Amino acid sequence: MIKTRFAPSPTGFLHVGGARTALFNWLFARHHGGQFVLRIEDTDQVRSTAESAAGILEDMLWLGLNWDEGPQVGGKKNGYFQSMRLAIYEEYLQQLLKEDRAYEAYESPQELAAMRKACEAAKRPFRYRRNMPGRSKAGAGPAVLRFEMPHEDITFQDEILGPITVKADEHDDIVIRKSDGFPTYHFAVVVDDHLMGITHVLRAQEHLMNTPKHLGLYKALGWTPPHHAHMPLVFNMDGTKMSKRDKTRAARQGLAAYASRQKDPDYRLLAERAAVPVEVIAAFVGKKNEDTQLAQKLAAAIGVELPEIDVQDFRRSGYMADALLNFIALVGWSPGEDREILTRDQLLQLFSLGGIGKTNGRFDRKKLAWMNGEYIRAASPDVLLQALNGFLAVSDYPLAGANEELKRDLLEMYKERTGTFGEMAHNAVFFFEEPQYDAKAVTKHVITPEAQSFLSQSLALLEPVHDWTLAGLESAMERVLSLGEKRGAAAQALRVALSGGPVSPPLLQTIVALGRDRTLSRIKANIRPT
RNA sequence: GCCCUCAUCGUCUAGAGGCCUAGGACACGGGCUUUUCACGCCUGUAACUGGGGUUCGAAUCCCCAUGAGGGCACCA
Numbered sequence: 001m002i003k004t005r006f007a008p009s010p011t012g013f014l015h016v017g018g019a020r021t022a023l024f025n026w027l028f029a030r031h032h033g034g035q036f037v038l039r040i041e042d043t044d045q046v047r048s049t050a051e052s053a054a055g056i057l058e059d060m061l062w063l064g065l066n067w068d069e070g071p072q073v074g075g076k077k078n079g080y081f082q083s084m085r086l087a088i089y090e091e092y093l094q095q096l097l098k099e100d101r102a103y104e105a106y107e108s109p110q111e112l113a114a115m116r117k118a119c120e121a122a123k124r125p126f127r128y129r130r131n132m133p134g135r136s137k138a139g140a141g142p143a144v145l146r147f148e149m150p151h152e153d154i155t156f157q158d159e160i161l162g163p164i165t166v167k168a169d170e171h172d173d174i175v176i177r178k179s180d181g182f183p184t185y186h187f188a189v190v191v192d193d194h195l196m197g198i199t200h201v202l203r204a205q206e207h208l209m210n211t212p213k214h215l216g217l218y219k220a221l222g223w224t225p226p227h228h229a230h231m232p233l234v235f236n237m238d239g240t241k242m243s244k245r246d247k248t249r250a251a252r253q254g255l256a257a258y259a260s261r262q263k264d265p266d267y268r269l270l271a272e273r274a275a276v277p278v279e280v281i282a283a284f285v286g287k288k289n290e291d292t293q294l295a296q297k298l299a300a301a302i303g304v305e306l307p308e309i310d311v312q313d314f315r316r317s318g319y320m321a322d323a324l325l326n327f328i329a330l331v332g333w334s335p336g337e338d339r340e341i342l343t344r345d346q347l348l349q350l351f352s353l354g355g356i357g358k359t360n361g362r363f364d365r366k367k368l369a370w371m372n373g374e375y376i377r378a379a380s381p382d383v384l385l386q387a388l389n390g391f392l393a394v395s396d397y398p399l400a401g402a403n404e405e406l407k408r409d410l411l412e413m414y415k416e417r418t419g420t421f422g423e424m425a426h427n428a429v430f431f432f433e434e435p436q437y438d439a440k441a442v443t444k445h446v447i448t449p450e451a452q453s454f455l456s457q458s459l460a461l462l463e464p465v466h467d468w469t470l471a472g473l474e475s476a477m478e479r480v481l482s483l484g485e486k487r488g489a490a491a492q493a494l495r496v497a498l499s500g501g502p503v504s505p506p507l508l509q510t511i512v513a514l515g516r517d518r519t520l521s522r523i524k525a526n527i528r529p530t
Numbered sequence: 531g532c533c534c535u536c537a538u539c540g541u542c543u544a545g546a547g548g549c550c551u552a553g554g555a556c557a558c559g560g561g562c563u564u565u566u567c568a569c570g571c572c573u574g575u576a577a578c579u580g581g582g583g584u585u586c587g588a589a590u591c592c593c594c595a596u597g598a599g600g601g602c603a604c605c606a
Binding site for chain 2: 007008009011041043044046047105107108109112113116120123124125126127142144158161164165166167170172174175177178179180182184185186189204205206207208209210230232233235237239327330331332334336337338339340341357358359360361362363364366367368369370371373377414415416417418427445477480481487488489490491492494495496499501502503504505506507508
C-alpha cells in the first residue's frame with residue numbers, strides 16, 4: 001500500500017509552497033487508495049513553536065487535506081511530533097555508534113565556520129570527513145554525532161527527474177545528533193519515514209541533494225529506502241522566492257509612499273491611528289523588525305494590500321479553499337488535457353506523478369483570482385454563504401454585521417463581479433457605512449444641472465414606494481432609467497449618490513439591499529441647493 | 531567557486547519523432563451585449579534559448595554553449 005507524508009517544521013505559518021507539497025502527497029496517496037501521514041518536524045528547539053504547529057494543522061484542515069495518521073489522529077498520542085520521539089532516535093543513533101558508522105566530532109560552530117572560510121579562500125569545497133586531517137580532539141565543548149557517509153557514488157531513481165548520481169567525493173559526513181541531544185532533520189526524517197512505513201517521499205526540489213545523504217543512512221541502518229520524487233519549486237511572478245519577507249518589504253514600500261503622500265514623515269499620525277508606538281514603527285521601517293503581524297497591521301492602517309504568502313493570507317483575502325487547491329495543483333502538474341477547473345474529486349482521479357513537470361513555476365495571482373471568481377460563480381448559494389462566513393470570521397469588514405438574507409443578496413449581486421470575498425467585502429462597504437465620495441465621480445455625475453434634475457426626479461419617483469422589494473420597486477426604477485433622452489442617462493447620477501463612486505452592482509438590486517432610508521437620504525444629501 | 535537539476539507564448543501549461551502552418555488557460559488588445567463595473571460571447575497579438583549532430587523526418591533523441599533554479603548549516 002502506498003503511504004506518503006507531509007512533514008512541515010513548525011517555524012511559521014503554512015506557506016503556499018508547503019501547501020502544494022502537502023496537496024501532492026495527499027493526492028498521490030488518496031488516488032492510489034493509500035494513506036497520508038502528517039508529521040511535525042520540530043527538531044529545531046530554537047525556532048519551533050506550538051502555536052505554529054497548531055496553525056499548520058488548522059490550515060491543513062481548512063484546505064481539506066485530512067490525514068490518516070498524525071496529530072489528533074491515529075492513536076499514538078504525540079507520536080507524530082519528532083520532539084516526542086527522542087528515545088527512538090537515540091536507539092538508532094546508538095546502533096550506528098556501535099557499528100562504527102557514526103562518530104563524535106568536537107569542532108565548535110566557530111571552528112567549522114573558519115574551516116569553511118579557509119576552504120573558500122583556497123577555492124576548494126569544504127567537506128567534513130572522518131578521515132580528513134586536522135580534526136579536533138575531544139575537548140571542552142559538547143560533541144555532535146556525525147554519520148560517516150559511504151565512500152562511494154550514490155545513484156537513485158527520482159520518480160520525476162530520473163536517475164540522479166552524486167559522486168563519492170561530494171559526500172559530507174553530516175551531523176545526525178546536535179550538541180543539544182536532538183537529532184538533526186536528516187536523521188529524524190530517515191528513522192521516521194522508515195518506522196512509519198512511508199513508501200513514497202514527494203518533496204520540493206530543494207531537497208534533491210539531501211536524498212543521497214538519506215540513502216546513505218538507510219543503507220547503514222539496513223533499511224530499504226522509499227521511492228523519492230522531487231517536484232519543481234514555485235516562485236513569485238518576478239522570479240524571486242516567495243517568502244514572508246515579501247510582506248514586510250511591501251509594507252515598507254507602502255509606508256514610504258504614505259509618509260510622503262500624507263506628509264507624515266515621522267509616522268506620528270499613523271502611530272496614533274494604528275495604535276502602534278512611534279518607536280515600533282520606526283524600528284520596522286528601519287528594518288530592525290521583520291514582524292509580519294506588525295506589517296499586516298500597519299498595512300491595514302494605510303490601506304495597503306500585502307502579498308499573500310501563507311495559506312492564512314489567502315484565507316483572509318477571501319479565496320475559497322477548493323479554488324486555491326485547484327490553482328496550486330496546476331503549478332507543476334497537469335492532467336495532460338486542456339482542463340483547468342478541476343474539482344477535488346477530479347484532481348483525485350486524474351493525479352499521477354507522471355503529470356508532474358520538471359520546471360519551476362511562478363505563482364500568478366491574477367490567474368488565481370480569476371479561478372477563484374470561477375469558483376464563486378459556480379458555487380451554490382448555500383456553499384457560497386458558508387464560505388463567505390468563513391472568510392468574515394477571519395477578516396474585518398462591516399459586511400460581517402449583515403444578516404444572512406442580506407449576505408445572500410449581496411453574494412448574488414457580487415458573484416459576477418468579484419475575484420475574492422475580500423474584494424467583494426471591500427466594494428460593498430457602502431451598504432453599511434456612509435460612502436467615501438469619489439470627487440471626480442461627483443463632479444462628473446452628480447453636480448451637473450442635468451444630474452441634479454435626475455436626482456430630484458428619481459427622489460420623487462422612489463419616495464412614494466413603500467414596498468421596498470425588487471417587485472415593488474421595479475416600475476419606479478423603470479421610470480428612473482427612462483429619465484433623460486437616452487435610456488439609463490440618470491443611472492450614473494444615482495449610482496454615485498448611493499455608492500460614492502461610478503461602479504456598483506445593478507441599481508435596482510443595490511437600492512433594495514441598501515434599504516429605503518439609506519437610499520432616500522443619500523439621494524437627498526446629493527441634491528444641492530442652487 | 532564546486533555539485534545537482536531544468537529549459538515551449540509575459541505567466542501556468544499541452545506536446546512522449548511525422549497528427550504542429552505548435553493546442554488550451556490567465557493576462558493583454560479589438561468587437562458584441564449592456565443602467566456603471568463585471569459576467570458572457572466572438573476575435574487578435576504572442577513561444578519551441580543558440581549551435582552542432584542522429585534520422586527520410588525533430589519542440590520531441592544525443593552533445594556543447596548559454597540562461598535559470600536548487601544545494602554546499604549543530605535549519606528543515
